[in-house]
Amino acid sequence: MKQAGLAVLKKYWGHTTFRDLQWDIIAAVLNGNDTLALLPTGGGKSICYQVPAMLLEGLCLVVSPLVALMKDQVEKLNQIGISAAAIYAGMPQKEIKIILGNSIQGQIKFLYVSPERIQTELFQVSLREMPLSLVAVDEAHCISQWGFDFRPEYQKINSIRVVFPDVPIIALTATATHKVIDDIEKQLEFKNTQRFTASFSRPNLSYIVRQTSHKENQIFQIANGVKGAGLVYVRSRKRAEILSDILINAGYAASCYHAGLSHDIRNERQSKWIAGHTQIMVCTSAFGMGIDKPNCRFVIHEEWPDSLEAYYQEAGRAGRDGQPSFCILLVDASDTLQLDERLNLQFPEETFVKKVYDALCSQYQLQIGQSMSEPVAFDIELLNQKLKTREANLRPALQVLQQLGLIHLSDAFFEPSRCFFTADHQEIELLSNDSYKQLLGLLLRTYGGLYDYPTIISEQFLARKLNKSEALLRKDLLSLHDLKLLNYKPQNQVARLTFTTTRIQSNYIQFSNANYKERKSLYKAKLSQMLNYACSNSTCRSQLILAYFEEKNASTCGTCDVCRNNKSTLIDKEQIWRDMIRTKTAVSKVSINELMSMIASHEQNQFKDFLRMMLDQNQIKVMPDGSIQML
Ligand code: ADP
Numbered sequence: 001m002k003q004a005g006l007a008v009l010k011k012y013w014g015h016t017t018f019r020d021l022q023w024d025i026i027a028a029v030l031n032g033n034d035t036l037a038l039l040p041t042g043g044g045k046s047i048c049y050q051v052p053a054m055l056l057e058g059l060c061l062v063v064s065p066l067v068a069l070m071k072d073q074v075e076k077l078n079q080i081g082i083s084a085a086a087i088y089a090g091m092p093q094k095e096i097k098i099i100l101g102n103s104i105q106g107q108i109k110f111l112y113v114s115p116e117r118i119q120t121e122l123f124q125v126s127l128r129e130m131p132l133s134l135v136a137v138d139e140a141h142c143i144s145q146w147g148f149d150f151r152p153e154y155q156k157i158n159s160i161r162v163v164f165p166d167v168p169i170i171a172l173t174a175t176a177t178h179k180v181i182d183d184i185e186k187q188l189e190f191k192n193t194q195r196f197t198a199s200f201s202r203p204n205l206s207y208i209v210r211q212t213s214h215k216e217n218q219i220f221q222i223a224n225g226v227k228g229a230g231l232v233y234v235r236s237r238k239r240a241e242i243l244s245d246i247l248i249n250a251g252y253a254a255s256c257y258h259a260g261l262s263h264d265i266r267n268e269r270q271s272k273w274i275a276g277h278t279q280i281m282v283c284t285s286a287f288g289m290g291i292d293k294p295n296c297r298f299v300i301h302e303e304w305p306d307s308l309e310a311y312y313q314e315a316g317r318a319g320r321d322g323q324p325s326f327c328i329l330l331v332d333a334s335d336t337l338q339l340d341e342r343l344n345l346q347f348p349e350e351t352f353v354k355k356v357y358d359a360l361c362s363q364y365q366l367q368i369g370q371s372m373s374e375p376v377a378f379d380i381e382l383l384n385q386k387l388k389t390r391e392a393n394l395r396p397a398l399q400v401l402q403q404l405g406l407i408h409l410s411d412a413f414f415e416p417s418r419c420f421f422t423a424d425h426q427e428i429e430l431l432s433n434d435s436y437k438q439l440l441g442l443l444l445r446t447y448g449g450l451y452d453y454p455t456i457i458s459e460q461f462l463a464r465k466l467n468k469s470e471a472l473l474r475k476d477l478l479s480l481h482d483l484k485l486l487n488y489k490p491q492n493q494v495a496r497l498t499f500t501t502t503r504i505q506s507n508y509i510q511f512s513n514a515n516y517k518e519r520k521s522l523y524k525a526k527l528s529q530m531l532n533y534a535c536s537n538s539t540c541r542s543q544l545i546l547a548y549f550e551e552k553n554a555s556t557c558g559t560c561d562v563c564r565n566n567k568s569t570l571i572d573k574e575q576i577w578r579d580m581i582r583t584k585t586a587v588s589k590v591s592i593n594e595l596m597s598m599i600a601s602h603e604q605n606q607f608k609d610f611l612r613m614m615l616d617q618n619q620i621k622v623m624p625d626g627s628i629q630m631l
Contacts, residue, residue: 042292073112085103087113096122115157135169171188175312216246229276253278304331419477442466
């Protein structure tokens with residue numbers, strides 16, 4: 001069997017050997033086991049399902065969370081002569097039907113779909129007729145609410161089991177704690193389970209934490225000091241735009257990447273970075289999944305991510321080629337104060353979520369016990385005004401309501417309109433057209449940052465304030481865009497809200513259904529563990545990360561800032577001891593015991609080792625009378 005596997009590996013991918021664990025995983029799948037493969041980023045997970053699929057008759061269905069990931073894999077497979085296709089949102093229905101038809105007829109080997117797709121009726125009907133031989137669930141940690149990237153849609157994947165109870169499933173992930181792994185296997189209803197986990201150790205990575213009050217200076221220093229390309233992770237799209245401008249103005253070949261940019265721009269920037277034309281990519285967590293750049297030499301985090309899993313995943317994009325690389329986390333005094341703020345943003349207080357639900361229902365005049373089956377146009381700005389809160393607070397609360405199954409928000413909600421000024425203050429002052437003047441004035445009064453970065457705006461709100469129709473307002477914004485005074489990226493569809501249940505009394509909202517409290521306290525624990533990593537300066541960073549993934553007894557890495565610090569203090573100490581021995585032995589006879597008595601008790605073991613080393617290296621000698629002589 002292995003020979004056949006190697007032949008496929010060689011024929012299509014051109015590799016001559018399997019990496020550690022790859023063959024074991026493939027063999028388990030070929031033997032019909034449900035298999036969990038936990039390999040670090042760059043470990044070669046795709047081969048683990050693609051090779052067995054090639055050896056099995058029939059179709060391999062791959063569930064993947066991101067369109068970009070699917071497209072990337074389909075392209076790679078097509079390039080090596082394997083028929084693969086993906087179905088994703090926005091694709092014309094006709095095209096979807098053709099792909100489904102081809103999958104049924106056996107003309108496609110790999111079919112990539114998002115988890116939401118599996119639920120659609122068309123897919124469910126087609127699925128029954130597919131010659132399915134294997135299901136691969138990529139980024140499988142998304143299935144678990146105990147993981148750092150929980151996606152509720154993932155929990156529906158097991159509906160495939162109903163149709164194909166005996167087709168094996170392989171779940172792949174680069175990051176998961178034991179709790180998450182158990183959950184993945186449970187949710188996917190694993191039988192005859194085989195579990196393979198590789199070590200999380202990345203010996204070529206130096207993990208470093210820098211305490212600093214000048215993060216930007218540190219970024220400059222690192223970019224100057226480390227040869228090669230790097231990533232700087234920041235926490236907001238806004239910050240990504242600002243920091244990349246700062247770097248560009250300072251003469252660096254920098255760019256930025258976040259989910260607010262169009263698909264084409266993202267692709268272009270990503271390719272330039274991969275090709276080495278851009279040295280520094282300033283990005284949000286939207287960047288990275290599935291991006292294979294072997295020679296990324298450093299990954300800087302300007303702020304600490306929400307969990308060590310997320311940190312490990314993002315930092316791990318450095319050094320995929322095995323060459324020495326740096327993962328640097330920048331920390332300043334205010335960072336430690338953010339814990340509660342972050343917690344409340346992600347998991348708003350239950351009372352606030354209830355308040356948002358009530359406000360939402362009354363905005364659409366939905367009475368208790370009433371239902372509304374049709375989706376309605378939704379304007380977050382109106383709700384903001386009503387609740388006198390900020391959008392940054394409201395969005396998480398709405399997401400909680402969606403997770404609780406009370407509402408559904410259309411994709412457009414997550415891609416609102418944005419604009420920013422391309423002209424400077426003076427040009428805008430000089431505008432003579434009154435209508436534009438009013439609009440620009442209102443924009444400036446309502447939104448901060450329009451001169452700096454793409455800012456979310458609400459046309460509905462602006463139109464109401466200016467007492468004109470939304471259509472006219474959009475026209476004005478487009479004219480200003482054509483005049484190159486501002487850059488306007490309209491939302492391509494109106495955001496829609498559906499009430500998925502009849503209105504209930506907010507007191508009866510069942511947070512327990514979504515394990516809200518438990519998830520909140522877990523999230524808090526993860527924040528604290530990450531903060532502990534950022535603040536500790538006594539334990540090897542690599543050991544801390546490995547302990548988080550429950551790899552016990554890992555040895556110290558020798559290359560993180562803590563290890564380096566320990567080494568240099570030991571070297572300093574050795575110098576002091578050497579000088580002491582030299583002085584003492586020069587003036588009188590001293591024995592080992594006398595020397596020992598001069599050393600603090602907590603350092604005596606280290607000192608003993610040091611003396612042993614000096615003896616071994618003939619730097620000192622013990623004379624017949626027991627005294628020490630320096631050679
Ligand atoms: P992951 O999904 O685990 O991050 P990939 O599947 O993208 O990793 O593989 C990472 C890189 O390793 C790819 O460039 C791939 O071609 C290479 N690779 C995988 N398996 C092997 C192998 N057996 N021999 C040589 N290269 C391999």
